[in-house]
Each structure stands twice: as C-alpha cells, then as structure tokens.
Amino acid sequence: MAIIHRAQLNPSKNDLLRAWVPTQPWLGSVDCSTLERVDAYRFDDPDGEVGIETHLLRTADGRILQVPLTYRGAPLAGADAALIATMDHSVLGKRWVYDACCDPVYVTALATAILTGGTGVELVFADSGDHIPVTAHVVGSGTAGAPVPAVESVTCSTVGTDTIISAGDLELTVVRVIDADRVSGSATLTGTWPGQTTPALLVTVA
Template structure:
C-alpha cells in the first residue's frame, strides 16, 4: 500500500518534468505538460516513494515517466537525478528518473512477474484513493519473482532496458510507439485509452 500525504510540493512534479523532459532524447512533444494518469508501487521498506506518471506535452504522444522520491541522494545516481523539491510534510525530496534506481527495479520486477500490479493508495493513512488507470500483468497465477539487489546497467532511450543482478526489465517511454515486449508484460489503460498498451516487461532466468 502506497501512503500519500496531503501536501504541497515545490516545485510541483509537472514543473520539474517541464524543466527536464525537453532535454531527453526520447521525449517527442512540445507545449505545456499535462498529467494524463499515474500509478504507484510500494517500497516494502517504506523509504522510497515510487510513482509512474503518464504525461502529454501539448498535442503530442503520452509519455511514461517513472519517478522515485528519496529523503537523501542516491549514491552513484547523479545521472538520473531530475532535481529536488520541498515537500510540506516530508521536507526535501530528491527526485530521480526511476530507471536508474534499484528500489524501482526491484518493485517493478515483483509487480510484473507476480502479477501484483499497482499499489493501493491511502491518503493520510485513512482515505483510499481511486486509481487513475488500470494496470495488469500477463503473469500466471502463483508466479514468483527473484529478488533484485542491484542495477548492473541501463541502456537505450525508448524502450529503456534495465539489467539487474537477476532480472532484465524493459520500460516503454512513448506509449504510442507500438513496442512489442518479450517476457511477462505489464499493460495499462486510462481514460481515453481503453485498449491496454504495453508499459514494461520482465525477463527472469
């Protein structure tokens, strides 16, 4: 379960992404950035916030942007740092492009390979928030996932491939590209996109 606070973030997530996405080689849009939908995973240790945002710039395609929020810098991950933001409850948060974060890799692998999907969101510990999109996995019932300890390397722009010590993950950036993914696949649908599209996949030994 992902715990959400009623809080303000300065700069906002969209402001931070608006400042950083146009410089990414996989970003293919212009104009003001809008939030389309989002889904979350839960860090079992409760230390890292994990959210994947779907955003659109102007009339461009929908892009998938996985993010992690940390209370301190992640060692060796400067290349993936998008910036910092002040959270009115939690203080300074370091915001990362999650493809370089081992915690994201671990929970993504678990969500895909076990079929766990997205986390339920609980606001201020009491109010359940309805999801803004539907996420599902092609995993068979009862499937398990190997533990992920580290990210070995990250390659490619779109899709991006995350090689870990146990699992290879693929994450699609631009969701209109019609990418075919191998292995167990995570799909998503949202208002205006009723047919599920591939979001990510996992290949385990």
C-alpha cells in the same frame, strides 16, 4: 497501499517534469513543447522509505509519455546521474527525486508486479485514511508466487524511445513513448487509463 500526504511541493511535480522531460534522449521526434498530466500509478516500497510513482503525460502532438520517478528522504548512493531535482515537501521535508529506472527499489517493485501478476497499489490519505480513486490500472502478466530475481545493481541505457534496465538476471524494457498497437511476447506490464481503454504495453521483462 501508498500513503499520500496533503502537502505543498516546491517545485511542483508538474514543473519538475516540464523542465526535465524535454532534455531526455528517449523522446525521439516527439513534440513536448507542452506536457499535460493524464494520470499516474504507484507501486509500494515494502520498507516504506521510497515513494514510487509513474506519471503519464500527454505531449503537444498527442503522444503519451511514461515517466517513472522515485522520491527519497536522502540521496541514493552512486546515482548522481539519475538525480532529477530536489523538492521541498511541506510534510516530509527535503526529497530527492530520481529517474526511477535507475533506482533498485523501483526496479524490484516493477519486476515483482510483472512476474507475479501484481497491480498498482491503492492510494490512501495519511491524515484521514480516506481512499483516493485510482483511474490508471496496471497489471503484470505473471502468476502469484513466481520467483523474482534479486536486484543488487542497476544500469540504464536508451534504445530509441525505450529505456533498457539491466539488473543482474533481469532485463526490463520501459516504453517511454506509448504505442497503443505495440505488442510483446515477453512478460509484460500493461495499463489502462481514461482515454485508453484497451490495455497498452508499458514494460517488458526478458
């Protein structure tokens, strides 16, 4: 499960995303003059150090963007190019926010979910233990207990509106601009959220 703090953030996640997303090469011709948060889903860092959250945003022309972020309590060595911003968190202090596609912790969590048939995690408030309703549901196509290659280094590239992640024996394709009709024969992560009841392709693994 992911532990959520009731906190003030400066800048807010929405402000951070609205500043960063329009500069990204994977947008293609998408009109992101406005961005509206639709939903989000999370994976868990087994070590409890890195927050992993994927945002789903609606653009001005009605497309859905997928924007994974990681939140860290210290800089990630060698990942300056993937740093989006720093954020002041009223409970946890200064946080370094990264494009998660370039973060080995995210890549490991994502590959594990896909290859082992995993899902997004439950959300729980740190101060009360109350569960937070989850409305974005993701699931991997694999089977429990399947092997997951180790992730030691990560490189990212852009192909059209996808981000290609190379990590040792793994190659993952993160769909940045969701196409509800897109299909793949590879190992996949698919998801649903309010307004998207048919599972949409989010990530593939080759």
